[in-house]
Amino acid sequence: DAKTTQPPSMDCAEGRAANLPCNHSTISGNEYVYWYRQIHSQGPQYIIHGLKNNETNEMASLIITEDRKSSTLILPHATLRDTAVYYCIVNTNTGNQFYFGTGTSLTVIP
């Protein structure tokens, strides 16, 4: 039921920007793009979400393409603590359940 595809794994050098892509070509007009991450053996942590405009908060930036069929999560200066599995989820902002895809395992390398 997950409507997203992500690369299974990525590496990023510490201090560099990590750009995590997500494809959601069947996204509906009322569906948001959410990003969560899960550090090993912990619950998922909310990062950011957006509808069509680019969004930025203290953790990351979210770039959504104009056709909304894909997006990129940007961690501007990756640290070792950013090593985690990152999940991209599409969902209407009405309290519906989330269906997680396989996510991207990001490894930040010293």
Added chain:
Amino acid sequence: GAVVSQHPSRVICKSGTSVKIECRSLDFQATTMFWYRQFPKQSLMLMATSNEGSKATYEQGVEKDKFLINHASLTLSTLTVTSAHPEDSSFYICSALTTSGAYEQYFGPGTRLTVT
């Protein structure tokens, strides 16, 4: 952000016994909570949607008589794994939905269940 707790954080039980896992929203009320299960090196799999004061809605393939869910208050949902077997060993995670302003899900830290 909002805080969700789970208790216990890890539990070991013998095959055939039942185990109860609690999920609490600590600083907000949650009319809806969700239960997920995660096996090693796999993604989270939604098990059920728990609504305060009503019966839970289970995902296809999840046995409602084996995984009993009770959402008796706006801050507490419980998942009881009945007659547990080794194949039920997993990481169980709950999330709670806030409804003040935007709908946002906050996840608990998870409960590691091992059935011997």
